Amino acid sequence: MITIKDIAKAAGVTYVTVSRALNDEPGVGEQTRQKIKAIAEKMNYVPSLAAKKLVQRQPNTIGLIWPQIKGMFFYDLSFELQQEASRRGLQVILSMAKPEEALRTFNHYFVDYVIFWRQLFNPTLEFLQEKEKFRGEMLLIGGWKTDKAHSITIDRAGGFRDAVHHLASLGHKRIAFVGMPDLDKHNGYMQGMAELKLDFSPEHVVVSNDPTFEQKLCDMMCSADKPTAMIVDCHGILHEITGKLKKLNVRIPEDLSMVVYDDTQLQFFDIPLTTVGPSIPELATRSFDILTGAANREDGPRWIEEEIKSKLTPRSSTIPYSGQ
Numbered sequence: 001m002i003t004i005k006d007i008a009k010a011a012g013v014t015y016v017t018v019s020r021a022l023n024d025e026p027g028v029g030e031q032t033r034q035k036i037k038a039i040a041e042k043m044n045y046v047p048s049l050a051a052k053k054l055v056q057r058q059p060n061t062i063g064l065i066w067p068q069i070k071g072m073f074f075y076d077l078s079f080e081l082q083q084e085a086s087r088r089g090l091q092v093i094l095s096m097a098k099p100e101e102a103l104r105t106f107n108h109y110f111v112d113y114v115i116f117w118r119q120l121f122n123p124t125l126e127f128l129q130e131k132e133k134f135r136g137e138m139l140l141i142g143g144w145k146t147d148k149a150h151s152i153t154i155d156r157a158g159g160f161r162d163a164v165h166h167l168a169s170l171g172h173k174r175i176a177f178v179g180m181p182d183l184d185k186h187n188g189y190m191q192g193m194a195e196l197k198l199d200f201s202p203e204h205v206v207v208s209n210d211p212t213f214e215q216k217l218c219d220m221m222c223s224a225d226k227p228t229a230m231i232v233d234c235h236g237i238l239h240e241i242t243g244k245l246k247k248l249n250v251r252i253p254e255d256l257s258m259v260v261y262d263d264t265q266l267q268f269f270d271i272p273l274t275t276v277g278p279s280i281p282e283l284a285t286r287s288f289d290i291l292t293g294a295a296n297r298e299d300g301p302r303w304i305e306e307e308i309k310s311k312l313t314p315r316s317s318t319i320p321y322s323g324q
Contacts, residue, residue, distance in 0.1 A: 002045045008135050010039050012148075013302075015135035016112055020293070027293025032302075062113040062291070063106040064094040072235055073262040073280075074117070080284040081115065088288055100126035103134060112136045113291045118144035137291045141283065150290045150304045152283065156261075157188035159276040159310025163231045163259040164192025166274070166312055171321035172229035172257060176204040176220060178241060179233025185261065189231060201225065208237050217241060221248050221256075228321050229257040235264070242269070257318040263311065272315035278308045 004022070008015040013032065020028045021036040028036075062085055066078060082092045093111065095102035106114055113136050123131075123146070131138070131146070138149040145151045160177075167175050175198060177189045186205070193200045204227050206216045220226060232238045238260050245252070252258050252271065262277040290304050 002043045004045075005135050007036060007040050007043065007045060010043070011036050014137055016137055060089065061091050061093065061109070061111045062115065063102065063111040064092060065099050065102045065114065065116040066094055066096050067117055068096050070236075071262075072264045073277075076264045077117075077280050077283060080280050081287065084284040084288050088292065090288075100124055100130055103127060103130040107133050114138045115287055115291070116140050118142040139287055139291050141287065145305065148303065151306070152286060152290070153305070153307045154278045155307055155309045156182070156184040157191065159261065159278075159312070160185045160188030160231060160233075161192040161195070162310065162312045163261075163276045164189060164196065164198070166276075166314065167229040167231075167257060167259065167318065168192075168196045168198060170229075170257065170318060171323070172227075173199050173321075174201070174204065174225060174227040174229070176206065176227035176230040177233070178206045178217065178230055179208055179237045179261075181207045181209065182233060185233050199225075208240065214244060217244055218248065221245070221250055227256070229318070230259075232258060232260045234261055238269070238273075253317050253319045257321075259312075259318060263313055271317055274313065274315045274318040276312040277310050279311050283308060 004015050004018045008018045011018065011032075013036065017028055017032070018036055018040075020026070021033040022040065024033075064078060064081060066074065078094060082094075085092045090113075093106070093109070095105060097105070099116065103114065107130060114134065116138065118140055123144075131149075140146065140149055140151045141154075143153055145153075164175055175189075175193065177186065179185065189205075190200075192198075203216075203220055203223065206213060206220060210216060232241070245256070250256050257274075259274045259276055261275070263275040263279065286306060286308065290306070
């Protein structure tokens with residue numbers, strides 16, 4: 001018996017798209033709609049009662065494949081995604097299992113939409129096989145792209161460039177970078193330093209996976225040309241260095257202005273942090289607009305690729321350089 005999944009495979013679209021096309025719902029280009037109907041007719045598709053219910057039902061389930069990483073950003077984003085899903089009448093299933101295992105579960109339960117936060121992930125054969133079976137709409141966030149899936153990337157480099165410009169506008173010339181050796185973030189930092197012809201020193205770049213990380217941080221903050229400002233590439237690194245800076249009697253922001261990547265506030269920090277990063281509400285809204293078809297143009301590309309710009313939010317952790 002021919003099913004809408006057979007039609008979806010033959011048409012190279014998702015079963016959600018087939019459902020919309022056969023029911024003359026919005027979100028499908030006219031050319032695609034006619035193609036799907038022609039394939040259904042050619043395949044002598046006759047919906048069974050169960051299939052008819054599947055076609056007629058509104059998609060209502062979204063699966064989140066989430067990284068096994070502790071951090072306020074991921075908590076805040078998952079919370080905002082679930083709030084946005086609720087506003088749109090969707091149910092959420094969140095999985096922190098291996099991506100292939102999570103997608104296998106979502107396939108088993110006929111999940112309609114999937115959001116996958118790509119974090120240090122190289123797709124396995126098992127994941128790609130499960131992806132081929134998936135007939136809903138998939139969105140990748142964070143950088144990785146693949147065929148037959150939407151994607152949202154984040155302008156991390158632009159965010160770090162903006163952070164350098166913000167600190168320079170306050171009179172800071174010696175600006176440090178502390179964090180993981182993330183190419184986009186480091187490139188943005190270097191670009192900002194070069195554009196403004198600021199005093200760059202290799203000693204002002206301290207990467208957290210260096211075995212001598214703590215000693216290099218101490219040496220940098222105790223040197224004669226110590227930085228007056230610092231950009232930290234994530235809240236995890238901030239948590240790691242906060243105690244070390246206190247031991248060195250470095251006060252934020254009196255002795256060191258600080259910008260932290262990811263726009264989420266931490267209660268353990270004494271003052272509101274100046275942050276740079278993607279807007280979490282914007283990420284959630286755009287994700288659902290893309291998945292549910294609200295972002296589709298009738299004559300636009302089938303698979304949408306967007307970039308979210310980083311936003312700098314000045315707060316109390318950055319102040320003008322006093323010149324002392």
